[in-house]
Amino acid sequence: MRKNWIVVPALMILLLLPALSVAQGVDEILTPAAEEQLEEPDSWLDTPGAVTVRDKENDAGDKLVVSFELPADTEGIFAYNVYRRFAGEVGEDTWSLIEVIPAGEPTEFIDGYDPEFPVEPGVLYEYRVASATVDGEEFFGPIFEADTVSAGEIYHTGKTRVLIAAGMFIFLIFYYFGKAQRGAKMYLRPIAGIEAIDEAIGRATEMGKPILYVPGLSSIADVATIASLTILGRVAKKIAQYQTPLIVPNRDPIVYTVAEEVVKQAYLEAGRPDAYDPDSVFFLTTSQFAFVAGVNGMMMREKPATNFYLGMFWAESLLLAETGSLSGAIQIAGTDAVTQLPFFITTCDYTLIGEELYAASAYLGREPKQIGALKGQDACKAIIMTFITAALIFGIIDVVANTHILDWLRDLVTSPIIE
Amino acid sequence: MKRTVPLMIVMVGGILMILQYFIPHQISQTVLAYYTDWTPIILAFALILGVGSLTRIHSHKIRRKSKNWQYSWAVLIPLYLMPVLAHIWPQSLGGGMDSPSIFHFTFMHVQVSIQATMFSLLAFYIASAAFRAFRAKSALATLLLLAAVVVMLGQVPIGALLGKWLPETGLWILRYPNLAAKRAIMLGVGFGMLATNLKIIFGVERNWLGGAGK
Numbered sequence: 001m002r003k004n005w006i007v008v009p010a011l012m013i014l015l016l017l018p019a020l021s022v023a024q025g026v027d028e029i030l031t032p033a034a035e036e037q038l039e040e041p042d043s044w045l046d047t048p049g050a051v052t053v054r055d056k057e058n059d060a061g062d063k064l065v066v067s068f069e070l071p072a073d074t075e076g077i078f079a080y081n082v083y084r085r086f087a088g089e090v091g092e093d094t095w096s097l098i099e100v101i102p103a104g105e106p107t108e109f110i111d112g113y114d115p116e117f118p119v120e121p122g123v124l125y126e127y128r129v130a131s132a133t134v135d136g137e138e139f140f141g142p143i144f145e146a147d148t149v150s151a152g153e154i155y156h157t158g159k160t161r162v163l164i165a166a167g168m169f170i171f172l173i174f175y176y177f178g179k180a181q182r183g184a185k186m187y188l189r190p191i192a193g194i195e196a197i198d199e200a201i202g203r204a205t206e207m208g209k210p211i212l213y214v215p216g217l218s219s220i221a222d223v224a225t226i227a228s229l230t231i232l233g234r235v236a237k238k239i240a241q242y243q244t245p246l247i248v249p250n251r252d253p254i255v256y257t258v259a260e261e262v263v264k265q266a267y268l269e270a271g272r273p274d275a276y277d278p279d280s281v282f283f284l285t286t287s288q289f290a291f292v293a294g295v296n297g298m299m300m301r302e303k304p305a306t307n308f309y310l311g312m313f314w315a316e317s318l319l320l321a322e323t324g325s326l327s328g329a330i331q332i333a334g335t336d337a338v339t340q341l342p343f344f345i346t347t348c349d350y351t352l353i354g355e356e357l358y359a360a361s362a363y364l365g366r367e368p369k370q371i372g373a374l375k376g377q378d379a380c381k382a383i384i385m386t387f388i389t390a391a392l393i394f395g396i397i398d399v400v401a402n403t404h405i406l407d408w409l410r411d412l413v414t415s416p417i418i419e
Numbered sequence: 420m421k422r423t424v425p426l427m428i429v430m431v432g433g434i435l436m437i438l439q440y441f442i443p444h445q446i447s448q449t450v451l452a453y454y455t456d457w458t459p460i461i462l463a464f465a466l467i468l469g470v471g472s473l474t475r476i477h478s479h480k481i482r483r484k485s486k487n488w489q490y491s492w493a494v495l496i497p498l499y500l501m502p503v504l505a506h507i508w509p510q511s512l513g514g515g516m517d518s519p520s521i522f523h524f525t526f527m528h529v530q531v532s533i534q535a536t537m538f539s540l541l542a543f544y545i546a547s548a549a550f551r552a553f554r555a556k557s558a559l560a561t562l563l564l565l566a567a568v569v570v571m572l573g574q575v576p577i578g579a580l581l582g583k584w585l586p587e588t589g590l591w592i593l594r595y596p597n598l599a600a601k602r603a604i605m606l607g608v609g610f611g612m613l614a615t616n617l618k619i620i621f622g623v624e625r626n627w628l629g630g631a632g633k
Contacts (some may be wrong), residue, residue, distance in 0.1 A: 060443050060444060060445040060448045062445065100479075108568060152444035152446075153443050154442055154444050155443075156441065156442070156443045157442060159440070162440075166437075169610070169613060173614055180490065221458070223615050226615060229626065230624055230626040230627060233627075246477055252465075253462060253466045253469035256468070257465055257468055258627060259605075260472075262626060279476045279479060282472045282473060283468070283470070284473065285473075289534040289538055290533070292537055301486075314569035316546060318544045319537065319540060322547065336608040338601050342552070346551055347548055354604040354605070354607045354608045354611065355604075355607030355610060357611070359611065359613050361624065361626065369623045370618070370624070373614045373617070373623065374614070376614060377610045377611065377613075380613075381607065381610060384606060405438055
């Protein structure tokens with residue numbers, strides 16, 4: 001009985017205690033448990049959904065297009081960390097972090113651009129994506145095995161238009177090659193700079209001064225350098241006939257070796273191998289401004305009567321041409337560097353602009369095939385001009401008649417620069 | 420044989436490179452990498468020939484006491500001194516800006532300074548070239564001068580102060596007439612390159628072969 005008497009008030013106290021503690025704001029006794037229950041949902045981030053993997057088209061088989069589904073609740077997510085490992089691997093240390101995508105950014109990316117984590121062709125991978133907090137805490141989603149492997153293609157479908165255009169231009173050039181070889185007469189527009197070459201060589205001969213020929217500062221891989229070397233061969237042949245001294249400084253060691261052979265052969269063809277000076281073609285330095293200093297020094301000391309600057313030039317173009325102008329030489333320049341053309345036009349007597357540099361060899365040689373190639377180039381330009389004129393007309397029609405013909409033409413002939 | 424083998428190498432290599440552009444497959448990329456790997460190897464050997472050529476010419480000049488032969492020492496001494504400092508005496512590569520070694524000191528305080536001097540000359544040369552270009556001798560030259568004045572004033576803050584039309588007109592000149600002319604040149608250059616490459620690949624142009632070309 002005594003026992004029962006104690007139980008009843010004890011139960012009542014226990015029941016009243018929480019009510020009292022809430023009512024009085026004294027919740028210290030229950031606080032730790034209550035806080036845990038309230039904060040637990042906030043500290044957990046929702047994780048991303050399914051990861052989809054597909055092979056990237058038109059690549060070497062070293063890229064995969066990966067995308068993942070966003071979590072239902074993106075609250076508190078700072079970024080998504082994408083991990084990858086070989087399929088079948090086990091253990092946490094097998095995962096590699098391959099991409100960090102900030103929240104709000106597109107969830108599709110190309111895997112394989114990072115050289116540290118290359119994608120191997122034909123290899124199956126597993127992916128998992130983690131939601132990351134601003135503090136770097138990660139909440140991982142499920143692991144997905146890619147249902148495809150990367151494979152290389154044998155034809156780039158995005159380059160079909162380039163292939164058609166290249167095929168067409170190659171055909172035209174060969175067509176005119178053949179036409180020229182069959183003896184068809186072809187008109188060549190006179191180019192003042194090329195016609196002045198003979199005059200410039202003659203002037204140097206009369207003055208008894210050397211001729212300076214700079215074949216540009218670029219490497220042999222540059223088409224402008226190759227064009228310059230072909231011109232050098234023809235110029236050197238004329239120089240050999242007149243027995244005028246020639247100076248050919250080179251910046252690139254490979255260009256030097258080719259230039260030396262070209263000049264040697266030109267003297268041989270001119271029937272004056274004895275007049276060839278092995279010191280006339282030489283390597284100077286690979287340093288851009290040291291080369292300029294060396295050539296400018298030669299101009300001021302040797303005072304060449306004629307300076308040729310044909311090939312690829314950069315900032316040194318004006319330094320060379322202005323010094324040549326001060327030394328009183330007749331100067332003929334030619335480059336395909338659009339930014340350097342104004343400097344040459346200002347300071348040189350004659351300038352071969354852009355394609356004229358490539359045409360010079362054909363003009364000097366007058367061989368049928370060379371002239372045919374020039375005509376082929378002109379035909380290619382005519383096609384481009386037709387497209388430009390059509391675009392102009394279609395643009396006007398679009399404005400007047402509110403049509404979209406220009407877009408159709410643009411889609412027909414252009415390819416996206418960036419895939 | 421002397422002519423056919425190089426021409427065949429060029430033709431096969433050239434056609435392979437054209438095809439490679441349209442084939443993204445890994446085999447194609449490997450071929451490209453293999454070809455391009457050759458470039459530094461050839462360059463390294465050509466550099467030996469180049470340095471040999473420079474040494475030969477200047478040693479001839481010194482031996483013959485040719486005109487201005489003293490300058491040849493200024494070429495030969497640094498040409499051999501710098502590699503000696505860098506490779507034979509590697510301690511000279513140490514140090515930094517605070518306590519420079521001999522190599523470092525020579526590079527930073529001689530070579531870099533001389534190159535900077537050459538480059539800075541460009542500012543004065545541009546001024547003199549601009550003066551020559553912008554002389555209003557004819558109607559076209561006057562037009563060029565006016566366009567240049569508008570573009571230059573449009574690029575500096577004072578241009579906007581003089582009138583809002585100045586930067587706008589300057590930008591219009593750059594964006595339309597100037598860009599159209601640039602693109603026309605670049606288009607011609609593109610076709611010129613294509614034709615030159617085809618001429619070389621198919622052996623129409625052989626001057627670059629030198630002695631083997633005939």
